[in-house]
Amino acid sequence: QQKVQQSPESLTVSEGAMASLNCTFSDGTSDNFRWYRQHSGKGLEVLVSIFSDGEKEEGRFTAHLNRASLHVSLHIREPQPSDSAVYLCAMRDRGSALGRLHFGAGTQLIVIP
């Protein structure tokens, strides 16, 4: 069973409308969650790292974490066509020196002008 599940698989929004992406995790073993953006054929760009329940804002990107419901979301304010990309949610293991990341399968975001 995958530790991290993302939804939706694909999302199309109009430029300027809010985009919301979701991620659920299978257990409470992590205290460290990130959202990455990956443009087609490119590497991973970290958008937001969040470590405690509540909200963390980085520019137009806001992450919400609720560990009790095993859920973290990403909201993109005023999305632009340049935000069209795959968005990956990741959780980092707690309690090991490795600190490995577990990734979701990704959400393909398309922003229409």
Next chain:
Amino acid sequence: EAAVTQSPRNKVAVTGGKVTLSCNQTNNHNNMYWYRQDTGHGLRLIHYSYGAGSTEKGDIPDGYKASRPSQENFSLILELATPSQTSVYFCASGDLGAEVFFGKGTRLTVV
């Protein structure tokens, strides 16, 4: 600035051939990782290392070996490449409590 450099960026290999993917980091991190990315799976961990001389199996190690000859370098080795190993491979470095940095990826095609 923290950096992870992968080489080559693109590689076409023949079935049964040997492939070596290289990774260099200037972050002085102890931990390094090799992931592969396939549609519908996100990134999956192949091998990782805690430091020079150490390599450990990740979630999908079959068909892959790893080598960590120094703090800075971590290689992924496909002794007998197969078409199922066609993928995009990412190297990363990152100690617990520090950010994880990724390379730009290597696109491997096995024909």
